[in-house]
Structure formats: C-alpha cells, structure tokens
Amino acid sequence: MSTTSTALVAPPTRLGGLVRTARPRQWVKNVLVAAAPLAAERYDGGTLAATAVAFVAFCCAASAVYFLNDVLDANEDRAHPDKRLRPVAAGIVPESAALGGAAALAVAALTLTLAWQPVAAGVLAAYLLINVCYCRWLKHVPIVDLAVVSSGFLLRAVYGGAMAAVPLTRWFLIVIGATALFAVAGKRFSELARLGADGLTARPSLDQYSVSYLRFVWQAAGTVAMTVYCLWAFPAHSLTIIPFGLAFLRYAWHIDRAAAGAPESVVFGDRWLLGLGGVWVVLFVAANG
Structure with a gap:
C-alpha cells in the first residue's frame, strides 16, 4: 500500500x-x-x-x-x-x-x-x-x-x-467628502450587482437598496467631487485636473463593472490608477514650486 x-x-x-x-x-x-x-x-x-x-x-x-x-x-x-x-x-x-x-x-x-x-x-x-x-x-x-x-x-x-x-478649506472638505461617498456607494453598488442577482447579499442593509439607486449615488457624488475640484484647481493647478479627472473615470469604470467591492485592491491592483496618482502628485508639487 x-x-x-x-x-x-x-x-x-x-x-x-x-x-x-x-x-x-x-x-x-x-x-x-x-x-x-x-x-x-x-x-x-x-x-x-x-x-x-x-x-x-x-x-x-x-x-x-x-x-x-x-x-x-x-x-x-x-x-x-x-x-x-x-x-x-x-x-x-x-x-x-x-x-x-x-x-x-x-x-x-x-x-x-x-x-x-x-x-x-x-x-x-x-x-x-x-x-x-x-x-x-x-x-x-x-x-x-x-x-x-x-x-x-x-x-x-x-x-x-x-x-x-x-x-x-471648504473646498478640501467637499472634495474629500464627495470622493468618500463616491467610493463607498461604488463599493455597495459592486457588492449588490455581484451578489444581489443571486438573492445573496453580504450586508443586511444591501437588501434595502437597488442597483439603480446606488448607481445614482456614486455618479452624483463623483460629479460633485470632480466639479468642486475643478473650481478650486483653476487656474493655479489647472494641469492637475487632467490626471484627477482620468483617475475618477478609471475608478468609475471599475465600479460600473461591479469590480470595486474592495477599494484598496482596485487602487493598488490597477497600474493605470497608480500612474495617474503619481502624475497628479508630480504636477501638484510642481505647481506649488
């Protein structure tokens, strides 16, 4: 044997x-x-x-x-x-x-x-x-x-x-707050879109949401964050608007695909997002220099 x-x-x-x-x-x-x-x-x-x-x-x-x-x-x-x-x-x-x-x-x-x-x-x-x-x-x-x-x-x-x-500043607080809501609603949207179709949800509160409602929330929050950032950045930090906006659109792409259930994994697992973040930092620091 x-x-x-x-x-x-x-x-x-x-x-x-x-x-x-x-x-x-x-x-x-x-x-x-x-x-x-x-x-x-x-x-x-x-x-x-x-x-x-x-x-x-x-x-x-x-x-x-x-x-x-x-x-x-x-x-x-x-x-x-x-x-x-x-x-x-x-x-x-x-x-x-x-x-x-x-x-x-x-x-x-x-x-x-x-x-x-x-x-x-x-x-x-x-x-x-x-x-x-x-x-x-x-x-x-x-x-x-x-x-x-x-x-x-x-x-x-x-x-x-x-x-x-x-x-x-009020600009800072609004951008951070709206971005946070964008990410949180996107996370919930991804969870519900992936699990809700099977009638299974990881969180009891998800049963009280619909995919369409959560889509409205993350899109509205993202719009507010990008708009307020653009108003603040112009004209001194105008160039930073480009990587900032593209990073938002890239992350929204992940949300739309119901792939943003773990935000930290999305950010660190997407080299394009990391690259856009690096470009934003460089342009932001250069504008202040």
Whole structure:
C-alpha cells in the first residue's frame, strides 16, 4: 500500500488571530491623514512627524473598531460562508479578548493624540463614537450607513489636519467628502450587482437598496467631487485636473463593472490608477514650486 506525505499545518494561534482581527491590510486607508498637509503644501519636519503620529494613532483607532465589529457580528458571521473564518467567529480569539483589545487600542489612540495635539482628540473621539453607533445600530439604516462610512474617510483627513495644525478649506472638505461617498456607494453598488442577482447579499442593509439607486449615488457624488475640484484647481493647478479627472473615470469604470467591492485592491491592483496618482502628485508639487 502506497503512502503519501501530508504537510502539517499549525493551528491558528490567538496572537495571529488578534493580528488578523486588527485588519492591517485596511490601514492603507489611514494615509488620508496626510491629505491636508499635502493640500496645504506643508512638507517641513514637524508636519511630517505629526502626520506619522496621526497615522499610527488612527491605525489603532480603526483596529479598535474592527475588534468591536467582529464581536457584535460574531453570530451572523458564523452563518456566512466567508466571514465564519474571522478569528472571533471561528473561536480563535475569545470575545472577551477582542473587547479588551478594542478598549486598549482606543485608549492608546486617544492617549497618543492627547500627548501630541490635544485639540485633535475630539476628532478621534467623534470617529470612535460614530463607529460604535454604526457597529451597533446605524449599519442597518439605509442612507445613514453610507453617510457614516463616508464620514470615516472625511474624519481621517480632518484628523490629519488637526494633528498637523493645518487649516482646512471648504473646498478640501467637499472634495474629500464627495470622493468618500463616491467610493463607498461604488463599493455597495459592486457588492449588490455581484451578489444581489443571486438573492445573496453580504450586508443586511444591501437588501434595502437597488442597483439603480446606488448607481445614482456614486455618479452624483463623483460629479460633485470632480466639479468642486475643478473650481478650486483653476487656474493655479489647472494641469492637475487632467490626471484627477482620468483617475475618477478609471475608478468609475471599475465600479460600473461591479469590480470595486474592495477599494484598496482596485487602487493598488490597477497600474493605470497608480500612474495617474503619481502624475497628479508630480504636477501638484510642481505647481506649488
């Protein structure tokens, strides 16, 4: 009788589960804390240090929210074909440990912020409070769930500005807010277009939307973002309008194909989007030089 060798796979550890629950792949979203200093043309050492601290603090805050979310959604996740593998749902990380991790990370984020720039602590506290409400109730309320998720991106940018003591203009806030809604509605559109046709949705709130409605939202938000950016950019930064607009159209192409369910994967998986982003940065910096 022939025998075959099998590879031994070590069982998941609690430490590994805690790391997975923190969602380190999602930390890329926190680079938005650098948006305000970049827009304000602030590249000095103090600003760079403040931005680095802001990034670390917001990573802690965002991960605290992920820990809480996984505890509150554990029962639903266990019935989901993919989410059942999340460490809390799978029993790798006890709920008590996840709640303790959430509290520790939230305290760490607030402590770091208070030590660096106390005025920014209010922004971070607002982010945490809004997301606690989202995890507990608001994720099931149509329209409000889109607004809350979008506000998370806006608050990242506002927090970065507060940490670096950079004043924020109405142009900046509108462009960031509209772009965030564009991406969030596009994500929901992609999820519903891919899964809704089979009567299966990854989120309960998706059952209350239609593909046509979500298409209207992401198209309207994208139009607002591009229009306001053009009004701000002309004439000093006119050349940056070209890569900015093309990047929006490229991302909208992904949404229209229902391929924007994971925004970070879209951005980093599309070399054309990355190239347009690089061209935009070069033109923006050159215009300020």
